[in-house]
Amino acid sequence: MAKSSKSKNIYRCTLCHYSTPKWLGQCPSCGAWNSIEEERVEEPTVKHSFYTLSSSSKSKLIPIQEIATTAEERIVTPDKEWNRVLDGGLVRGSFILLAGEPGIGKSTLLLQLALQLNPLKIIYVSGEESERQIKLRAERIPFHNSQLYVLAGCSLEDVLYHGYNLLPDIIVIDSIQTIYSEKVEALSGSTTQIRECTHFLMQFAKENNCIVILIGHITKEGTIAGPKLLEHMVDVVLEFEGDPKLDYRLLRAVKNRFGSTAEMGIYQMHNKGLVEIPNPGELFLSNHKDSFSGVATGALLIGQRTFLIENQALVASTVFNFPQRSTTGYDAKRLNMLLAVLEKRIGITFINKDVFVNVVGGLKLEDPAADLPVLVAIISSYYDIPIPREYCFAGEISLTGEIRTVSKLEARMKEAAKIGFRYFITAEVQSEELKQNLKQKVIPIELVPITGIQALLGYLNRFITS
DSSP: OOOOEEEEEEEEETTTOOEESSOOSBOTTTOOBSOEEEEEEEEESSOOSSOOOOSOOSOOOOOGGGOOOOOOOEEOOSOHHHHHHTTSSEETTOEEEEEEOTTSSHHHHHHHHHHHSTTSOEEEEESSSOHHHHHHHHHHSSOOOTTEEEEEOOBHHHHHHHHHHHOOSEEEEEOTTTOBOTTSOSOTTSHHHHHHHHHHHHHHHHHHTOEEEEEEOBOTTSSBSSOTHHHHHSSEEEEEEOOTTSSEEEEEEEEETTSOSOOEEEEEEETTEEEEOSOOTTTBSOSOOSOOTTEEEEEEEETTEEEEEEEEEEEEEOSSSSOOEEEESSOHHHHHHHHHHHHHHTOOOOTTEEEEEEETTSOOOOOGGGHHHHHHHHHHHHHTOOOOTTEEEOOEEOTTSBEEOOSSHHHHHHHHHHHTOOEEEESOOOOHHHHHHHHTTSSOSEEEEOOBHHHHHHHHHHHHOO
């Protein structure tokens, strides 16, 4: 018996998919606020309480030993930062989501990539700009691709029509929140439209071995707009971030089914597009030559690359009943832990002090080795004594006040020595090979091993009492 269907409106949480017949401000399932959106669903009028067994099936079971494996076919781009982040280049048939704040340069990044990939056939779909606006931006970028086609429109049916006719290598959608299907009874940008359009674009990518790159908006909370299902459907999720007021942009992968998510690409925004920065070792150091209190440099890892990053702290007397704790680029919970360790193990009190921590360059640090330079910057600001700029720090702070070793210490020390630092303060070194290299001056920097923050304060006393 054929099934007829009827449609109805329900309200569904974009995060946990909890459904309710009426709108609610807070999701009863996951507790998120303003995450419930209206959605139209098709409901069959004839329902069965059992599964119908079929004698034939389009799919079959295959023993895992009999499954043939081949290496993914990749497109190595002229942009080395893209290749680095994607662990070797664009994989054919992949489905990629690029997210970032408004004005950060997402459209410029993908238009520049499309212009570089000559002579690949590329369709650039823009639901936010006209053909003329895209042409004017392309004229500022010093690359050319005669096989780049522009489609200014929001209709999914138009995108698929031209896609099946041209069979391009890459389709860029700018942005997925503006694309709509005429067959879906929902507003453009709604959860239903995003989910359905993404499904058909993914199907096109897999059937035609075409790379589809979606540009996604983010909410004011910093999450990708639309259903959480969007991030599950794609193969790669890229984040393009940085301070729009500064020139530097960071490209990182938070999900990658074809490789690692440990790498990061760095660009500098110019009037002619985004320029790669292949050696960014001292990119995040201040240019001033004088030493100031509350400043300490750390040799930190972002992905697999070592950066010398300046960490700043300001400790000042508060006029409020509750002192402020503010961080930019450093975990606020880690800051509270460091202050508690300093108060417990050394006796420095912050009950009447405001503490502010800032990472230069708009970076967000996740390396545990950032604990030591941040802690040194706090001590320096507390006593208002500058730390000489020839000192570099790296180490994780434990709750006992112990300074713990960090990974890839030799690479950190080599980078610090290359830039001109003379002293490297960290935990006790266990590697005999590294000890021999330091002894033989293979790495031209002096290692200062410190076991805990009590010993660290004793060492820093030479600057405090001088």
